[in-house]
Amino acid sequence: MVNIENFILDMFIYVGIFGVLSISLNLEYGFTGLWNFGKVAFYMIGAYTSAIITTLGQPFYIGFAAGVVVSSLAGLLISLPALRLREDYLGILTLVFGEIIRIILKNEYWLGGPLGIRGIPSITPAGLDYTTTLLVQLASITVIAAVCYLVAYRLIHSPFGRVIRGIREDELATASLGKNTFRYKASIFAISSAMAGIAGAFMGQYVTSITPDQFMPFVSFTVWMMVMLGGFANIEGAFLGAFLYIGFERAARIAKDYLLLPIDPNNLMFILTGLLILIFVFLRPQGLLKENKVRDYKGV
Amino acid sequence: MAHILKTDNLTKSFGGLLAVNNVSIKVDEGSITGLIGPNGSGKTTLFNVISGALKADSGKTYFDGKRIDGLPCHLIYKAGLVRTFQVPRLFQKMTVLDNMLIAARGLVGERLTVTFFQSWAWKRQEEGLIKKALAILEMLDLYHQRKNLAGNLSGGQMKLLEMGRALMADPKMLLLDEPAAGVSPLVVDKIFEKIVELRQSLGLTFFIIEHRIETLFNYTDRVIVMFKGQVIAEGKGKELVEDPKVIDVYLGEY
Ligand SMILES: Nc1ncnc2c1ncn2[C@@H]1O[C@H](COP(=O)(O)OP(=O)(O)OP(=O)(O)O)[C@@H](O)[C@H]1O
Ligand SMILES: [Mg+2]
Numbered sequence: 001m002v003n004i005e006n007f008i009l010d011m012f013i014y015v016g017i018f019g020v021l022s023i024s025l026n027l028e029y030g031f032t033g034l035w036n037f038g039k040v041a042f043y044m045i046g047a048y049t050s051a052i053i054t055t056l057g058q059p060f061y062i063g064f065a066a067g068v069v070v071s072s073l074a075g076l077l078i079s080l081p082a083l084r085l086r087e088d089y090l091g092i093l094t095l096v097f098g099e100i101i102r103i104i105l106k107n108e109y110w111l112g113g114p115l116g117i118r119g120i121p122s123i124t125p126a127g128l129d130y131t132t133t134l135l136v137q138l139a140s141i142t143v144i145a146a147v148c149y150l151v152a153y154r155l156i157h158s159p160f161g162r163v164i165r166g167i168r169e170d171e172l173a174t175a176s177l178g179k180n181t182f183r184y185k186a187s188i189f190a191i192s193s194a195m196a197g198i199a200g201a202f203m204g205q206y207v208t209s210i211t212p213d214q215f216m217p218f219v220s221f222t223v224w225m226m227v228m229l230g231g232f233a234n235i236e237g238a239f240l241g242a243f244l245y246i247g248f249e250r251a252a253r254i255a256k257d258y259l260l261l262p263i264d265p266n267n268l269m270f271i272l273t274g275l276l277i278l279i280f281v282f283l284r285p286q287g288l289l290k291e292n293k294v295r296d297y298k299g300v
Numbered sequence: 301m302a303h304i305l306k307t308d309n310l311t312k313s314f315g316g317l318l319a320v321n322n323v324s325i326k327v328d329e330g331s332i333t334g335l336i337g338p339n340g341s342g343k344t345t346l347f348n349v350i351s352g353a354l355k356a357d358s359g360k361t362y363f364d365g366k367r368i369d370g371l372p373c374h375l376i377y378k379a380g381l382v383r384t385f386q387v388p389r390l391f392q393k394m395t396v397l398d399n400m401l402i403a404a405r406g407l408v409g410e411r412l413t414v415t416f417f418q419s420w421a422w423k424r425q426e427e428g429l430i431k432k433a434l435a436i437l438e439m440l441d442l443y444h445q446r447k448n449l450a451g452n453l454s455g456g457q458m459k460l461l462e463m464g465r466a467l468m469a470d471p472k473m474l475l476l477d478e479p480a481a482g483v484s485p486l487v488v489d490k491i492f493e494k495i496v497e498l499r500q501s502l503g504l505t506f507f508i509i510e511h512r513i514e515t516l517f518n519y520t521d522r523v524i525v526m527f528k529g530q531v532i533a534e535g536k537g538k539e540l541v542e543d544p545k546v547i548d549v550y551l552g553e554y
Binding site (some may be wrong): 151154155158159160162163165166169170172173174175176177178179180181187291293294297300 | 351352353372373374377378382383385389390391392393394395397398401402403405407408409410412415416419422426430434446447465469
């Protein structure tokens, strides 16, 4: 049996990482109505950029910053053609974009090829015991997640946040009310991609090795499920969804060691999450938490 | 009087259908001009082309002395020309007040630097905007709905909110597509009285699509009649009633 403390610490570190990814998808889909099925692409770009730079000997903050900038630029770049498309095409294009990046990384040996990048320097100093290492990692992702949360908080509780909700509800009406919707959508794409980038950069140094196959489209779908659980257009729900999903996954992972099943126990997790999603789709399609208001308008 | 809006041979087709066919019109500044025509005669399409929601196949549009055809919607709004939709296009999952505020002009919060680092700046601006929005809502009898979701309004209230939103945008000219459709008959007159009042107090120009001929003739300075994509007549209400072309295609139906 694994050490339960470490197991839980590790779980919360992933809740932090995926909480950031969920906030990022929530900004795009929940608030702005942009269908991004390729969240993993920007997570991957952040992870690879930072891993390459830090393994070359640069400090982690340079790596993280580069991960953020490159992911964000990639988001901006793909948004230029993609945001002119209808929403369903945007979904397909982002999905394909993720796969293209993954396949390129798999085939370019100077970028690690199929084996990826190993020996990524961790942000935690060497020589700490494992539990302390995990605590430092957890503290770090908490800071990152808090910053992302604050950025999202400022955005959605502001006139900017009102306009992106308008784009989601009716883009033509928003444009007719004088808003350059393209500029708003591109900004959201860039900011969200930056968040996915930092999540990736953090993850890379945490696990210290990354491979292209860690970044399958399933990762993007996982983030979608988290947003769906926590609630669309709710930034607190992003963390709740990540917590529920990962908690569920871990519980299923432990359960399978104790259960005698007529099926391959490794599939248990997929079956259970599938069921969970079905239950939500039928009973509470909007997710657990309601949409965040723009403002409370106290006294109005 | 100067023409605030002018179109030169505007044409728009959908496949083989000429929805707007060589339309050249002029709207006087400060006037209330009506647009009538049977269903499918191209009135809404003309508004869509003028407001930038659709691109014209050919022809030119001038607003306030500048060419605006080919401009995207948000720049036409910036020029001061604001439109409403025949079928209300509200932000359903947002409150009535949010629907109003989003329409405001020159929001400092449009800049990300203000959003992130100077929230006091947009908050201060918004105080004024909220007052203005509430005053418009009051005028439209929507004040009590201010915190409700727009999607929960009745059909008539939705039409009113569409107009309120457009007024929030400080327009020079409003294109209203059937502002009183689905509104109870008593409210219809109230809406048009408000329109007359707004023209007086703010000097706005109105270009209004309306099916009720009586109403239109009562409140407008001039009426343009469209049929099958073309302008077939224009003039004062009284003259039009006697125009055989108009009687033929439109009034004849009554
Ligand atoms: N987006 C579109 N695609 C194809 N055809 C269209 C489109 N919009 C309008 N039409 C057609 O163009 C013609 C003019 O329509 P339009 O809506 O402009 O008429 P209207 O005068 O506003 O009618 P109503 O009084 O019913 O609102 C109609 O035949 C309509 O079916
Ligand atoms: Mg119409």
